[in-house]
Amino acid sequence: MSDSFAVYMRHGAPRYCRELECWIVTQYSDTRAALLDSRLTFAPLPIGAAPESAEWRDFAGSIYQWNALPTLAVPIVKEHLRPAFSLCRIEREGPWIHEIARHLAQSLVSQGGGDFKCDFSDSFAAEAVCHVMGLPQAAGRYFRYWMPGSTETHESSEQAVRLFRKEYAHAAHIRRLDLAGVSSAVHVDDRGCGDDSADDGVAAMAFTAFFMISSVLTTGMSLLLRRSRQLARIRRNPSLISAMVEEVLRFDGPEFFAPRIAASDVEISGKTIQGGESILLAQGLANRDPSAFVRPEVFSMDRTTSKALLFTGSPYSELCATMTRSSVEIAFEEFIGIMPNLHLAGEILSSNCRPVGNRVVQLPFRSH
Structure with a gap:
């Protein structure tokens, strides 16, 4: 049974996505730390078989584009x-x-x-x-x-x-x-x-x-x-x-995900990502994390800090x-x-x- 698309698209600990064969990281603190981790390297995402449901298919399509x-x-x-x-x-x-x-x-x-x-x-x-x-x-x-x-x-x-x-x-x-x-x-x-x-x-x-x-x-x-x-x-x-x-750029930036591959084992919020596994750092979700931004769901030109992940x-x-x-x-x-x-x-x-x-x-x- 396939997990619901919405399960992965919420703030929380990293989850392994069977549909895309990769880890998905959504929290601001986790995403920011991962972006600074030299063990996570740039790489096109090796997506597995095309997902069956329409929501997963459209979602995977936006990643295929970059590949x-x-x-x-x-x-x-x-x-x-x-x-x-x-x-x-x-x-x-x-x-x-x-x-x-x-x-x-x-x-x-x-x-x-x-x-x-x-x-x-x-x-x-x-x-x-x-x-x-x-x-x-x-x-x-x-x-x-x-x-x-x-x-x-x-x-x-x-x-x-x-x-x-x-x-x-x-x-x-x-x-x-x-x-x-x-x-x-x-x-x-x-x-x-x-x-x-x-x-x-x-x-x-x-x-x-x-x-x-x-x-x-x-x-x-x-x-x-x-x-x-x-x-x-x-x-x-x-x-x-x-x-x-x-x-x-913060509210709805052009890059929703930052794909990475683990060069060696990495631990993120208690989850061990093994060397060679693929990761999607969901910076689009991280930029709407309420722990990092006040009223993140509101589009406001009056924000005084610029700490969005871009x-x-x-x-x-x-x-x-x-x-x-x-x-x-x-x-x-x-x-x-x-x-x-x-x-x-x-x-x-x-x-x-x-x-x-x-x-x-x-x-x-x-x-x-």
């Missing part, structure tokens, strides 16, 4: 990609990111509205990532096929990554691709084939950055459109945008933190500033791949 990314090439990431996402780099590209957001927002104003996720979030994230990373804009077309959904999307996700790498390798073959002012160090042979590790690092970084930016933008706007008073506060005082983005899903997630925060703040500033009469224009559609919060897939709005 479509290439194997983590941590040394390549640290050496060649970190400078591309430095604060200095992002600040230098700020005017261009402003222009990307302004152009998209003005286009939607002329149309009277649209689908915020498809017409703004996804488009903005794709253009911003390609620009900052120095990638050909044509590569951005594949990002949209890599958004979380059911387990059936896993194949299309893998295909999207393969096509992206092909586009990137082709560009590098035509000219030595300058990755955000930093040599990509991709060796291209006579056939136009790049070094696999470097190509994988670029692909995983680009897809992760796109997902982070698009998700935070869409989730943030859906929260604001359902909270007119908080949206009005931001219009009166745009300096609140930074605090709002931090609360979006950007821990992979080395790529950590590198995306600065770009995600900066570009999302710019996008909100431009979008809300251009649309003073912004309001919801229909039902918000969400997928059921998360136990807490929403993965918004459609967000209709009107600009006047």
Whole structure:
């Protein structure tokens, strides 16, 4: 008999999940300690057989999505990609990111509205990532096929990554691709084939950055459109945008889980996790733990402490933190500033791949 999905999605001691063949950690104190434990290493989650029930299938689908990314090439990431996402780099590209957001927002104003996720979030994230990373804009077309959904999307996700790498390798073959002012160090042979590790690092970084930016933008706007008073506060005082983005990340951040594998035996709250076993650190639930946050179920821009567990899903997630925060703040500033009469224009559609919060897939709005 399969355990109920809800059994695992509550705060308590770690539990072993037979459906996913891994441990699930949900409490804030346990999750924070585990994230700092060097015995727990980054790794794609080796999920077992596809769960039978619909709730487990949708849930597992959101994890399969991340497993479509290439194997983590941590040394390549640290050496060649970190400078591309430095604060200095992002600040230098700020005017261009402003222009990307302004152009998209003005286009939607002329149309009277649209689908915020498809017409703004996804488009903005794709253009911003390609620009900052120095990638050909044509590569951005594949990002949209890599958004979380059911387990059936896993194949299309893998295909999207393969096509992206092909586009990137082709560009590098035509000219030595300058990755955000930093040599990509991709060796291209006579056939136009790049070094696999470097190509994988670029692909995983680009897809992760796109997902982070698009998700935070869409989730943030859906929260604001359902909270007119908080949206009005931001219009009166745009300096609140930074605090709002931090609360979006805590309340319903893009990464619900941080997958890890135990290199050796680890004890968490009296439970022994053996070396080689997989773990899902449920940071999305930990960020709503009442032992760590006052009224965690409430979306509030007035929190004075920022101790949410963020950007821990992979080395790529950590590198995306600065770009995600900066570009999302710019996008909100431009979008809300251009649309003073912004309001919801229909039902918000969400997928059921998360136990807490929403993965918004459609967000209709009107600009006047």
